[in-house]
Amino acid sequence: MIHKVLFLLVSLAVTSIISAQEIEGSEDTGTNLKKPEFYENFGGDFSLTGPEGKTVSLEDFRNKVVLIYFGYTFCPDVCPITLSNLKLLMLDLGEKAEDVQVIFISIDPERDTYEKLKDYVPYFHPTFIGLTGSEADLAAVAKKYQTFYLKQKVESEAGYLMAHTDVVILVDQNGRYRGRYKSKYDLDKLTTDIRWLLESGS
């Protein structure tokens, strides 16, 4: 219980800092490309389980711009909305989309096996991949990327639902964390930042 409260307090504090950054960041919506900030304390390499049960590491995508989203397949609204939006973003980028990798990390390992993610995630775009892992591994990756989730029992046939941070995280071609974007509002900014990274090389 104390752990939960502590977790909530910490997540509240961190998310308020992050929201402040998001607000500052979203002011820049001009058409000129601007260098995305570095966030030295966030992000970093990780390894999780991908399609076919094989280990997939962030390092595997060096030289690509990586977009990471934490969600779960049982989610009927927020998660498919984001994945559909990322599909549109990929279509927007045209040929440049080849240099962009979308990674969907499930924060619901109880329901989402790697087989299920393999069937679910590429529906939105054939290049998208879904990763999962043990609860401990997922918690460690989420912490690195300053995203939060909470399993919540609800009075629903669903049994439980996952509350989770709804942001797309931008990682550059060198595996460095370069920003977070609210999946509902900041997609234009995300697209311009991706273009900047693709044009500048990192």
Next chain:
Amino acid sequence: MKSKTTILIITSCVMTFFLAGCQKNMHHMHEAHAPAAEVVTEHSEHKHNEKKIMIHNPWVRAVPPVSETSAAYMMLMNHGDKDDQLLSVKSSIAKVVEIHNVKKENGMMKMYPVKFVGIPAGKTQELKPGGYHLMLMNLSKTLKVGEEIEFMLHFKHSGMVKVIAPVKEGKPMKHDMKHDHD
């Protein structure tokens, strides 16, 4: 010969009578159809009088075939002068249909079931991405774009209202964003 003629006359009389009867019967059948149609009209008028809820732009989100869940959205317009509530929904597409809402809590998006959705008199309540939606669980079949899914909505005052919703790809959120700012 005379008796034969008599038989013929009698026969034709019987035939005529029988045919007339048939025609009469057919007429009856026709009449039976007409009132049935009237019943429908009466019924829909009745519906119109009692049911002040009108539903616009219903749609169901197309999801991967492996998905256990999807969501349905629509605009509920209350043309009456009495507040109403959407209490429950049924559809053959999903074993369970619940009314859910989404809110941001502690920086996280949280989905949660609600007992009903209120539709104030003279107002529109929108079930939309990122807000109130019908949570469809245990889908009975794959949702294919263009298919039409039937829902039965149960309102507190307006009773049952049938809705046919097409399956669509999720709309880009940019439009919804503009909508939010309207």
